[in-house]
Amino acid sequence: MKGKGMGAYKAVILAGGKGTRLYPITKQIPKPLLPIGKRPILNHLVDLFLSHGVADIAVLVNKEFHDDFIWWLKRHYPSANIQLFAEEEHLGTFGGLALVKEWLAGSHFFLTNGDELKELNLKEMARFHEGRGGLGTIALAQVPNPKEYGVAVLEGDMIEQFLEKPENPPTNFISSGLYLLSPEIFSYHPGLVFSMIEKELFPTLAKEKKLSGFKEVARWTDCGTWERYEKALEEWKL
Numbered sequence: 120m121k122g123k124g125m126g127a128y129k130a131v132i133l134a135g136g137k138g139t140r141l142y143p144i145t146k147q148i149p150k151p152l153l154p155i156g157k158r159p160i161l162n163h164l165v166d167l168f169l170s171h172g173v174a175d176i177a178v179l180v181n182k183e184f185h186d187d188f189i190w191w192l193k194r195h196y197p198s199a200n201i202q203l204f205a206e207e208e209h210l211g212t213f214g215g216l217a218l219v220k221e222w223l224a225g226s227h228f229f230l231t232n233g234d235e236l237k238e239l240n241l242k243e244m245a246r247f248h249e250g251r252g253g254l255g256t257i258a259l260a261q262v263p264n265p266k267e268y269g270v271a272v273l274e275g276d277m278i279e280q281f282l283e284k285p286e287n288p289p290t291n292f293i294s295s296g297l298y299l300l301s302p303e304i305f306s307y308h309p310g311l312v313f314s315m316i317e318k319e320l321f322p323t324l325a326k327e328k329k330l331s332g333f334k335e336v337a338r339w340t341d342c343g344t345w346e347r348y349e350k351a352l353e354e355w356k357l
Contacts, residue, residue, distance in 0.1 A: 125172035134233035135181040149184040151233040171241040213316035232296035238338040248299045253329040260295040260339035268293040295339045
């Protein structure tokens, strides 16, 4: 993969969650399609990839909202190379990758949660990932309140573990929910079953010294609760 342009990478957006913390509105509108400024959350993520030359994008969606995402795609990106993959049942952040394995066709790929806003240089992240030679890179955001999140424990650029809501955080770096993964991660994949990448893959890669942390996230906002969604509305007005 060394030296290849950004067009060699693909991107997968996880948009299949139910968004229960934002009920009742997310019973009618999937969380990634909620507006932030003049665009849905999902558009912010798609535009991040497209602006860096990552043109092949897959969106994993809940079958219950498949029609909503079809409408979204026709409305906002009719000519883009974006494919929707509907989960018959919720498969989690790792299990759902079984649906896109064939589509990925051995490519290195970005993976992101579909309910967060983030701003960073993906080209720099790709260079960083290539230079470390591991199987996974997590984009780490700095937050003023790390006690509320899983906090990264680092040895240089390598991630050793995440501590969930620690009383005395060793750093203020948390996962931004954006990853760059090598195709070899599928050798760890459990198949078409519910599985969470945060529990099933990353701890193993960390133990094997194959998981690095990219610390150059310029902005990051989680939209998963009403309080955080309101904060996002204020901070991301464009």
